[in-house]
Amino acid sequence: MLVLLGLIVFLYAFASHKNDIRIVSKPSIEFVGENNLYVTQENVSKLLIQNSGGLKNVPKETLALNELERALKSNPMIKSAEVYVAVNGTLNAKVEQKTPIARVSTNASYYIDDEGLFMPLSRNYSARVPLVTGYVEKNNLKNIFKVAQKIKNDDFLKKNVIEIHQSINKVIFLRLRQCEFLVQLGDVKLLDKKVNNLKAFYQKSSKEGTLKDYKKVNLQFDNQVVCSKK
Numbered sequence: 001m002l003v004l005l006g007l008i009v010f011l012y013a014f015a016s017h018k019n020d021i022r023i024v025s026k027p028s029i030e031f032v033g034e035n036n037l038y039v040t041q042e043n044v045s046k047l048l049i050q051n052s053g054g055l056k057n058v059p060k061e062t063l064a065l066n067e068l069e070r071a072l073k074s075n076p077m078i079k080s081a082e083v084y085v086a087v088n089g090t091l092n093a094k095v096e097q098k099t100p101i102a103r104v105s106t107n108a109s110y111y112i113d114d115e116g117l118f119m120p121l122s123r124n125y126s127a128r129v130p131l132v133t134g135y136v137e138k139n140n141l142k143n144i145f146k147v148a149q150k151i152k153n154d155d156f157l158k159k160n161v162i163e164i165h166q167s168i169n170k171v172i173f174l175r176l177r178q179c180e181f182l183v184q185l186g187d188v189k190l191l192d193k194k195v196n197n198l199k200a201f202y203q204k205s206s207k208e209g210t211l212k213d214y215k216k217v218n219l220q221f222d223n224q225v226v227c228s229k230k
Contacts, residue, residue: 027091038097038122039077047071048083048093068093076120079113100127102148102164106136114152116145134166134173146188147172156199176202179211181227186220194219201225 027048029041048068065083072081072095082094098119100111111119111127118138130151132144147164151157163175174183185194197219205211216228 101152104132135168181214184218
């Protein structure tokens with residue numbers, strides 16, 4: 001019985017050691033979440049190879065998987081990453097990219113992601129999201145993010161808003177698709193109520209065919225929409 005137990009332990013240790021020294025092959029990369037590739041498989045593969053000293057003839061036991069994950073997460077396009085080695089020696093990486101919800105276009109150009117953080121533009125894909133213009137500070141995106149997030153989650157706004165503009169006094173304006181008037185939101189207080197007022201105005205004016213008659217729609221005032229005609 002003791003001999004059998006010893007043999008089992010030996011075989012397990014041998015298999016574990018053999019698995020540890022298995023040579024790691026070319027990485028296999030899987031993107032989860034959005035289908036749009038802001039960072040490519042080639043980019044991810046290059047990051048893995050650069051941070052593992054090159055994968056050719058690298059024993060499994062020498063790979064620091066946590067370091068490889070940190071290397072991937074250091075890419076400003078990547079939100080999260082999981083790296084592991086399969087039993088057959090394949091290096092696998094599951095990568096989730098950041099999701100842009102607005103594109104700043106001032107003296108600098110970049111995205112704001114769905115967590116309100118900076119995300120650089122991609123050479124591989126251009127997201128169809130509202131433009132952000134005016135006075136925008138990269139380290140103070142709170143109000144812009146709140147409006148952009150509201151647009152992303154609201155079907156009417158997502159369909160119609162093409163631009164978010166912030167003045168130097170932090171007053172926020174919106175531009176709508178195929179409309180010449182400017183929508184003045186003001187600040188982000190009572191944002192849901194302001195959006196509901198905008199929807200009611202848009203629906204009524206669209207039905208009456210008068211959308212083209214206005215140059216400005218002001219939503220700053222409580223429970224009312226103040227419009228300026230051309």
